[in-house]
Amino acid sequence: MVSVKGLKENWQKWSHDHQQYQKHNPFSHDIRPAAVVPQKGQDSYGRPLEGSMTEQRGKDAHTHVSREVWELCEVIRNIGELRYKDGAGSGADGKVISVQFGKLFEHYVTISNKVVGILLRARKQGLVDFEGEMLWQGQDDHVVITLLE
Numbered sequence: 001m002v003s004v005k006g007l008k009e010n011w012q013k014w015s016h017d018h019q020q021y022q023k024h025n026p027f028s029h030d031i032r033p034a035a036v037v038p039q040k041g042q043d044s045y046g047r048p049l050e051g052s053m054t055e056q057r058g059k060d061a062h063t064h065v066s067r068e069v070w071e072l073c074e075v076i077r078n079i080g081e082l083r084y085k086d087g088a089g090s091g092a093d094g095k096v097i098s099v100q101f102g103k104l105f106e107h108y109v110t111i112s113n114k115v116v117g118i119l120l121r122a123r124k125q126g127l128v129d130f131e132g133e134m135l136w137q138g139q140d141d142h143v144v145i146t147l148l149e
Helices: 004-023 053-079 101-108 115-124
Strands: 081-084 095-100 144-147
Touching (some): 101 115
Antiparallel strands (some): 081 095, 095 144
């Protein structure tokens, strides 16, 4: 059974902790002295506070997207075809694994409906390559996606 005194102490602790947090929150409309706001160029600029739940959610999201990129590369390895790369080879003996976007879309959409976004992230990380800025289902089904690693 919880006593009124215990509830009051818990509330006071939460209130005090929240006030301390708000002192460091640059978006707080509190009248107290303004929080130190990181300036452009500083390591902490554009980043959540260390140890905060926001930082943890960002790390979790990064882990999840990295896992999806890895799964996409595995799907390309499984359904792709070994081809000779034009120009300098990046694979063994200039061979790479490639797949057309239409075929990849058909297979991967059952795993995730974010296939284009994951492809763009994989290209940014240097894991795949394809022509164009964006891929559209139907219109770009013939575009060849090449696994670089």
